[in-house]
Amino acid sequence: MGSTRPQRLLRAVQKNSTRGDPQSVISAIDHFCRHKEWAMNVGDEKGSILDGVVSEVNPSTALELGTYCGYSTVRIARLLPPGSQLITLEFNPAYAAVAKQVIAWAGLQDKVQLVEGPSGDLIPQMKELFGVKSFDLVFIDHWKDRYLADAQLLEECGLLRKGSVLLADNVICPGTPEYLEYVRNSPRYESRYFKSHLEYTQAEDGLEKSVFLG
Ligand SMILES: Cc1ncnc2c1ncn2[C@@H]1O[C@H](/C=C/CNC(=O)c2cc(-c3ccc(F)cc3)cc(O)c2O)C[C@H]1O
Numbered sequence: 219m220g221s222t223r224p225q226r227l228l229r230a231v232q233k234n235s236t237r238g239d240p241q242s243v244i245s246a247i248d249h250f251c252r253h254k255e256w257a258m259n260v261g262d263e264k265g266s267i268l269d270g271v272v273s274e275v276n277p278s279t280a281l282e283l284g285t286y287c288g289y290s291t292v293r294i295a296r297l298l299p300p301g302s303q304l305i306t307l308e309f310n311p312a313y314a315a316v317a318k319q320v321i322a323w324a325g326l327q328d329k330v331q332l333v334e335g336p337s338g339d340l341i342p343q344m345k346e347l348f349g350v351k352s353f354d355l356v357f358i359d360h361w362k363d364r365y366l367a368d369a370q371l372l373e374e375c376g377l378l379r380k381g382s383v384l385l386a387d388n389v390i391c392p393g394t395p396e397y398l399e400y401v402r403n404s405p406r407y408e409s410r411y412f413k414s415h416l417e418y419t420q421a422e423d424g425l426e427k428s429v430f431l432g
């Protein structure tokens with residue numbers, strides 16, 4: 219059985235980055251995806267915007283929907299203040315296995331809880347599983363047709379507070395039209411579009427930052 223792309227990405231990380239150095243892990247993945255095999259990581263350009271929002275929010279509790287290989291998990295966790303936690307949800311066991319190793323290689327395993335399972339089932343369990351009161355930041359990057367349902371589920375479960383920030387990837391490409399329509403028209407959100415490019419390409423894409431108003 220040949221290797222999978224996530225497995226080849228992990229090998230590139232172990233070969234081309236320094237254990238315990240998150241920035242070198244990020245650079246190794248970006249190099250692999252730009253020069254060897256494209257993969258659906260948020261990438262370096264949108265990643266810088268993500269970094270800015272993480273630094274601005276300075277979350278004590280953050281949630282990521284869609285871990286994939288752990289690239290954005292590492293980007294977020296490396297910026298978290300001591301004592302803060304990032305919970306990341308991934309329902310594909312093969313991706314979760316690779317992500318776990320990427321996160322460990324970066325030395326960030328103490329800041330990250332990777333939970334295997336579908337977000338729709340796990341979000342309602344966040345309070346009882348992890349004692350989460352509410353999330354300061356949610357990075358949304360999983361199946362594009364789940365963005366709206368999960369944003370509304372987070373509201374219904376009381377996991378958003380006044381000022382909680384939702385940051386959604388791919389609102390242009392592949393696109394999340396119904397999610398965008400919701401956060402841009404709902405009186406419960408103050409939404410703003412950060413124009414950028416699809417990872418490792420010239421195509422337009424961007425991130426939507428939506429602040430929950432309570
Ligand atoms: C519901 C649920 N719960 C937990 N994990 C979930 C989940 N739905 C997906 N996931 C997990 O997230 C990951 C899925 C991410 C989906 N992301 C994408 O489909 C995606 C696709 C592209 C893209 C753009 C142009 C092209 F021409 C081709 C592809 C770019 C991106 O940045 C993406 O995030 C992996 C999957 O197992």
Ligand SMILES: [Mg+2]
Nearest residue numbers: 260359387388
């Ligand atoms: Mg994405």
